Amino acid sequence: MRLFLRLLARNRLALAGAVVLGFVVLLVLMTPVLPLAEPNITNTADRFQRPFTPGHLLGTDHLGRDLLSRLLWGTRLSLAVGFSAAVIAATIGAAIGIVAGYFGGRTDNLIMRGVDMLMAFPYILLALAIVAALGPGLMNALIAVAAVNVPFFARNIRGITVGIAHKEFVDAAKLSGMGHGRIILSEILPNVLPVIVIAMSTTVGWMILETAGLSFLGLGSQPPQADLGSMLGEARAALITSPHTSVVPGVMILIIVMSINLLGDGVRDALDPRLRSGALTRPMAATLVDRDSVPEPSGDGILTLDGIETQFHVGDRIYRAVGGVSLSVGPGECLGLIGESGSGKSVTALSIMGLVASPPGVITGGAARYRGRDLIGMPYRELRRLRGDRIAYIFQDPLATLHPLYRVGDQLAEAIRCHHAIGRAEAHDRAIELLKSVRIPNPESRARSYPHEMSGGMRQRVGIAMALANDPDVIIADEPTTALDVTVQAQILSLLNDLRRDRGLAIVFITHDFGVVAQLCDRVAVMYAGRIVEEGPTAEILARPAHPYTSRLIDCVPELGGGRRELAAIPGLPPSVDDLPAGCAFAPRCDKKQSSCAVGEVALKPRDGRAVRCLYPDWRPA
Amino acid sequence: MGSYILKRLLSAIPVLLGITIIVFAIMAMIPGDPATAILGSYATPENVEKLNRDLGLDKPAAARYFIWLGNMLTGDFGQSFALNRPVIHEVLERFSATLVLAGTAFVLCCFFGILAGVVSASRQYGLADKAITFAVLLGISIPSFFLGMMMILLFAVSLKWLPVSGMYAIYGGGDLWDLLKHLAMPATALAVVATGVIARLSRSAMLEVLRQDFIRTARAKGVSEHRVIWGHALRAAMVSIIPVLGIQAGFVLSGAVYIEIVFQWPGVGRMLVDAILKRDILLVQGGVVLVAACYVIFNIMVDVAQSLLDPRIKT
Ligand code: SF4
Numbered sequence: 001m002r003l004f005l006r007l008l009a010r011n012r013l014a015l016a017g018a019v020v021l022g023f024v025v026l027l028v029l030m031t032p033v034l035p036l037a038e039p040n041i042t043n044t045a046d047r048f049q050r051p052f053t054p055g056h057l058l059g060t061d062h063l064g065r066d067l068l069s070r071l072l073w074g075t076r077l078s079l080a081v082g083f084s085a086a087v088i089a090a091t092i093g094a095a096i097g098i099v100a101g102y103f104g105g106r107t108d109n110l111i112m113r114g115v116d117m118l119m120a121f122p123y124i125l126l127a128l129a130i131v132a133a134l135g136p137g138l139m140n141a142l143i144a145v146a147a148v149n150v151p152f153f154a155r156n157i158r159g160i161t162v163g164i165a166h167k168e169f170v171d172a173a174k175l176s177g178m179g180h181g182r183i184i185l186s187e188i189l190p191n192v193l194p195v196i197v198i199a200m201s202t203t204v205g206w207m208i209l210e211t212a213g214l215s216f217l218g219l220g221s222q223p224p225q226a227d228l229g230s231m232l233g234e235a236r237a238a239l240i241t242s243p244h245t246s247v248v249p250g251v252m253i254l255i256i257v258m259s260i261n262l263l264g265d266g267v268r269d270a271l272d273p274r275l276r277s278g279a280l281t282r283p284m285a286a287t288l289v290d291r292d293s294v295p296e297p298s299g300d301g302i303l304t305l306d307g308i309e310t311q312f313h314v315g316d317r318i319y320r321a322v323g324g325v326s327l328s329v330g331p332g333e334c335l336g337l338i339g340e341s342g343s344g345k346s347v348t349a350l351s352i353m354g355l356v357a358s359p360p361g362v363i364t365g366g367a368a369r370y371r372g373r374d375l376i377g378m379p380y381r382e383l384r385r386l387r388g389d390r391i392a393y394i395f396q397d398p399l400a401t402l403h404p405l406y407r408v409g410d411q412l413a414e415a416i417r418c419h420h421a422i423g424r425a426e427a428h429d430r431a432i433e434l435l436k437s438v439r440i441p442n443p444e445s446r447a448r449s450y451p452h453e454m455s456g457g458m459r460q461r462v463g464i465a466m467a468l469a470n471d472p473d474v475i476i477a478d479e480p481t482t483a484l485d486v487t488v489q490a491q492i493l494s495l496l497n498d499l500r501r502d503r504g505l506a507i508v509f510i511t512h513d514f515g516v517v518a519q520l521c522d523r524v525a526v527m528y529a530g531r532i533v534e535e536g537p538t539a540e541i542l543a544r545p546a547h548p549y550t551s552r553l554i555d556c557v558p559e560l561g562g563g564r565r566e567l568a569a570i571p572g573l574p575p576s577v578d579d580l581p582a583g584c585a586f587a588p589r590c591d592k593k594q595s596s597c598a599v600g601e602v603a604l605k606p607r608d609g610r611a612v613r614c615l616y617p618d619w620r621p622a
Numbered sequence: 623m624g625s626y627i628l629k630r631l632l633s634a635i636p637v638l639l640g641i642t643i644i645v646f647a648i649m650a651m652i653p654g655d656p657a658t659a660i661l662g663s664y665a666t667p668e669n670v671e672k673l674n675r676d677l678g679l680d681k682p683a684a685a686r687y688f689i690w691l692g693n694m695l696t697g698d699f700g701q702s703f704a705l706n707r708p709v710i711h712e713v714l715e716r717f718s719a720t721l722v723l724a725g726t727a728f729v730l731c732c733f734f735g736i737l738a739g740v741v742s743a744s745r746q747y748g749l750a751d752k753a754i755t756f757a758v759l760l761g762i763s764i765p766s767f768f769l770g771m772m773m774i775l776l777f778a779v780s781l782k783w784l785p786v787s788g789m790y791a792i793y794g795g796g797d798l799w800d801l802l803k804h805l806a807m808p809a810t811a812l813a814v815v816a817t818g819v820i821a822r823l824s825r826s827a828m829l830e831v832l833r834q835d836f837i838r839t840a841r842a843k844g845v846s847e848h849r850v851i852w853g854h855a856l857r858a859a860m861v862s863i864i865p866v867l868g869i870q871a872g873f874v875l876s877g878a879v880y881i882e883i884v885f886q887w888p889g890v891g892r893m894l895v896d897a898i899l900k901r902d903i904l905l906v907q908g909g910v911v912l913v914a915a916c917y918v919i920f921n922i923m924v925d926v927a928q929s930l931l932d933p934r935i936k937t
Contacts, residue, residue: 113640117640120917121910121914122914124877124879125894125914128894128898128906129645132649132898132903132906133648136899205763209765213767213879216767218899239771247772250768250771254763257763262759282743282828283832283838286841350838353842357838380847384844387842397835400834401836403857404858405857405861405932406857415844469843
């Protein structure tokens with residue numbers, strides 16, 4: 001609760017809404033004791049006085065009644081009716097929803113049918129029908145507005161209750177012999193209460209508008225009593241001659257509803273944990289770059305990374321996902337980038353073409369050069385021209401990475417048409433050729449499929465075909481086989497292997513699996529906590545790992561070329577990248593660590609075509 | 623696809639029946655008897671009794687319901703006593719005027735709502751986003767009838783650009799241009815709230831979609847940002863926007879009642895309010911049932927549109 005209030009207070013708009021609403025509420029609470037004219041005393045001699053006439057701050061209406069007084073009394077009435085309607089609707093709706101959701105089965109079915117039926121009405125029809133039956137009057141308008149909002153609450157609350165009704169604590173309560181009533185009150189209600197509050201805070205503004213509307217139509221409060229709606233309704237006849245009589249109540253409704261909406265949004269944001277973390281930020285077209293200097297080129301490959309640093313800025317915290325990674329691949333070469341999840345290997349790969357989600361990602365240092373041109377900080381237009389054309393990606397889990405609503409043929413054709421001005425038909429033919437080249441049977445009919453209609457292996461082939469669409473020089477494959485079973489994985493790997501032989505592709509292959517590395521990669525770089533800890537030719541590293549982490553990784557592989565492997569066998573967890581230990585990042589999990597390991601940076605030291613970041617590496621003779 | 627539409631239409635039958643039951647049940651709650659209301663309080667008891675018999679009101683409620691339902695199925699919605707003409711004629715005539723108004727407003731709110739939502743999302747936290755967010759807040763907080771009145775003051779009274787009210791000019795007019803001039807203010811006033819709601823929802827739907835992996839794929843392919851937003855992202859976001867369009871259609875239809883009163887638009891909403899004040903029960907019943915039925919059909923069309931858009935929905 002304290003957290004909730006703090007979050008609410010941090011939201012400045014919600015706070016403004018709360019202040020305004022609080023002021024209005026205070027004003028109407030004090031109305032009976034304020035020195036105001038009687039709201040219902042008519043004085044036809046003083047009709048339609050303009051605002052700021054002496055004695056009538058806001059002027060008078062068509063019967064010479066003091067507008068300020070009527071405004072405050074009307075506001076009092078409108079607020080009372082609106083809030084009562086909200087409370088009634090929420091209570092009844094929540095009760096119905098909880099019963100339906102808790103008991104489920106036939107009860108649920110019956111109730112929800114009825115609710116759906118009520119929701120099939122445009123709400124005003126139902127409200128009008130109710131008022132027609134009960135007769136015009138403020139009380140009846142209140143009932144009508146509450147009634148039309150009941151289905152909304154019932155449906156929302158039922159959804160939440162269904163989720164809770166099958167939780168263990170409810171089962172436990174049932175087993176302990178608690179009655180349904182007590183379970184609902186003690187176990188269910190506390191859990192749905194926040195949802196009820198959210199739903200109420202977002203609808204109470206509506207309900208005030210709706211009651212005002214019914215009064216405006218003459219179906220709500222009856223003269224001489226007036227709420228804001230009927231004040232507007234009465235003033236409408238004199239709209240053109242005395243607009244102030246309309247403006248006064250109208251603006252009041254606007255102020256009230258607006259402040260309630262502001263507050264309601266604040267309440268929702270504070271109670272809804274998904275929005276709270278600020279998760280709903282959209283990634284921009286390219287990752288933000290904020291680096292002080294551009295390092296000199298080091299390698300001479302077709303793609304060379306020099307000290308890439310990528311961070312995630314979340315609130316006040318900085319996560320150093322990638323802390324200075326340098327790599328190089330040449331044509332026809334395959335470089336494996338291996339590490340546990342969270343080691344920064346994927347972020348490294350995505351940084352190359354500015355595909356790290358930003359916000360929160362920021363590239364804070366280093367360079368990534370393709371044929372000598374720095375991709376980091378390249379103008380977006382140029383970067384886009386290289387994306388998918390010269391450097392292409394293959395992603396993990398193509399069910400999520402292919403567009404679910406486009407046919408795969410169209411997605412392939414689009415990849416080509418982004419970079420080549422060719423016609424639709426020609427692009428389509430090319431797409432079918434591509435599907436053929438990744439050994440998809442019946443490419444013509446497959447091109448018309450949607451991703452969800454294909455098997456995982458087929459989808460991944462589509463992903464590869466898409467990467468090949470423009471005959472790129474470099475392919476960056478981010479765990480392309482992780483989601484697949486062993487046979488399909490082997491097929492995909494051999495496909496990639498053939499492609500790089502035939503087309504001279506440079507491949508950066510990201511994986512957590514040394515078995516896969518052994519099959520495909522010429523060289524391998526091992527990443528840990530955002531840095532490379534060991535690098536060298538695959539065969540040598542596999543035979544004689546020098547870094548303790550590498551040898552652990554290799555030990556995890558039961559048998560090269562075997563099935564799926566996890567890295568869970570390494571005791572301990574990788575350090576959180578917002579809280580790296582001083583010295584060697586692997587020290588907490590290392591069984592060879594000495595006291596000197598925790599003092600100062602450990603550098604990546606080259607030796608015999610390999611490199612290792614360890615003070616006590618295990619150099620074994622060949 | 624055809625069988626899917628058929629299935630949805632069949633599933634609408636119980637809903638429509640339910641609507642008639644609800645309407646009838648509400649109307650049956652009316653205290654006092656309608657015959658007195660029709661004849662006025664000076665009617666003799668014999669006359670009241672005779673009329674009750676003529677109207678079938680001496681029968682039990684269930685029997686009356688089935689008679690009413692049966693008549694409706696043959697297209698006979700009864701006679702409006704206040705207007706002294708068949709309910710169906712009056713309702714259809716008025717409803718067509720409402721459709722012009724609400725339909726225009728619906729098109730406006732879909733177009734501008736989605737447009738504003740997408741622009742807002744694609745420039746999240748930018749100036750455009752903030753301006754749109756504020757405008758949306760204002761839009762969903764202002765009572766449409768008040769907005770309509772203020773528009774009359776500004777555009778009809780002060781600037782004299784547009785006619786104050788009505789659907790056509792009384793003298794001359796009657797052509798499309800005349801209709802459009804009369805339509806401009808009420809349709810706009812009616813669209814404002816729904817535009818705000820749709821814009822809000824579109825924004826959050828877009829933000830949700832823009833974080834998905836397939837958007838990253840599109841960018842990795844080199845798709846231009848313009849196409850990423852208006853093609854890939856909007857297409858996917860429409861899946862969650864379309865159902866809300868259906869709901870908003872109901873709100874537009876509802877809001878039309880106020881707007882029709884403010885702008886003297888000869889629509890079904892104004893008719894219903896008048897009928898309620900005059901206790902013209904058959905007219906209220908018939909009007910509510912017909913409008914609700916149209917709304918149900920419209921929502922089926924929304925579902926069909928949804929299934930056309932999203933191949934993952936089993937049809
Ligand atoms: S530097 Fe020390 S702690 Fe780090 S891996 Fe080497 S031996 Fe282990």
